[in-house]
Amino acid sequence: MMTVSVSPLRRALARVGAQEDLNFLLTNRLPRRLATRFMGWFSRIEQPLVRDLSIATWRLFCDVDLSDAREARFPSLHAAFIRALRPGARPIAADPAILTSPSDAILGAHGRIEAGRLLQIKGLSYRLIELLGGDAQLAEAHEGGSYATLRLTAGMYHRFHAPHDLRVESVRHIWGDTWNVNPIALKRVEALFCRNERAVLRLRVAEAGHAVTLVPVAAILVAGLRLGFLPEGAALRRTGGQTLPCTARLAKGDEMGWFEHGSTIVVLAPAGFTLLPDLTEGRRLRMGEPLMRLPPAAQAG
Template sequence: MMTVPGSRLRSALARVGAQEDLNFLLTNRIPRRLATRFMGWFSRIEQPWVRDLSIATWRLFCDVDLSDARDTRFPSLHAAFVRALRPGARPVEADPAILTSPSDAILGAHGRIEAGRLYQIKGLSYRLADLLGGDEALSRLHEGGTYATLRLTAGMYHRFHAPHDLRVDSVRHIWGDTWNVNPIALKRVEALFCRNERAVLRLRVGERGHPVTLVPVAAILVAGLRLGFLPEAVDLRSTRGRTLPCTTRLRKGAEMGWFEHGSTIVVLAPPGFTLWPALREGARLRMGEPLMRLPDGPA
């Protein structure tokens, strides 16, 4: 008996659904905190055969390119995760009218911030104030503005950089879970970014001091979020959600911090900013490439 095209389509969709179920089960139904703590410990083992096997396994399952790394050998898997780049590996767009991508990433949900909500994925939105740890005033500051969701996969370069000449006004750590942030989880876990561990970085960019906010969001196996512009003694997780005032100034492209595995950065800009017109959801970005255009008028 001949199989009709509709039946083949339903069969294919069922297989995709089964694969998504398995992926979700493997990445989100395990003890996430325990797995994350284990990865934080295991990835730092500097025994040569452990290092070589773990890096080989990582490269087997992830699209990893170490050719632009500053170092050619790494003492541990962790060192490879948080690798620095060789000079010139990421040219930074110099035009002062452009806000650049702070990291290598895949562009996810993006657009206009309306009624205090952002999209996590098509058809599923969340409250901006919840992402910001209940900060309604900061949410209102970005109402009518532009947002972009940048997903860092496990094999990508994990450091993030200043998207413009800027001043860091404050940093706030928000404790949370470690859900996977892959597209399958984004479709199934409501307000996922609002549940995960994250930080809120309030910035003033450009000569006019436009208020821009970066929200780095941790995920499963992310054993830590580090901000290089803070004193080494500052442990974000020990701040218990307190807002840390800051006066650090950084030049466009300067390193800000790093994840210790793949994750997400949500970029929030006020009204007047516009997304770079050539970008589309699913586009791959490199740190330093155009992300948004600054407004022409004053902040």
């Protein structure tokens, strides 16, 4: 009787494992940079037949909803990827005690930053200082704080927005690889977020002096990151990893930038910030929905 019940389970697990191995092989064992450059070129082709077939293929393999887009038609696949939303499509939680999700996303690993480490996925952690490109002072500022990993899938809205009234203090681009950031890759590649190309955006929220950091992480087919508030945003890779001072002020919900496909944003907050208790891994969030609660002193400010 035990053999009859366990054998189908083993076969099912084996099939899942084989599918995950194939997914990992197809999305990571090809020339990632070459594939990403090709996709960047191909997606910008503004030929109607190429555009229509590309968008149709994209919608076939991804859960894409263009009903809330500002435009009804797009000149290219790339334009559809980076679409803007029609006004009012994403209500913003106005409560000043709330830090909102900067993007549409699936909530991944989240919790408290302890001993300088964060979970990448259950059972696998990475060092915060490595994610931040060796910035020990910034890593220390977030010790004991909260973090949330927000994964943007290929079909999601790809722009990200200010999670609170804030000023941007600095931006730093960190060169890296373009591993896929889906759960299959997260289980197989140690410290994946610390390997990929990314940017570190240092923010101050609510005029209370609290440091919040956003780390947008690029991925295969995605490694284009644009920051609308920064003149150098169109050429971050040319900054050579320098920290770029910034004085931009943004209101809650203002657009900050966009990915050119889909990827991940790691949200880092200092001690005193708490994640909303009803948030669970795998939950789909929309930009502007509550993510964290500010410390009481910050709320009073």
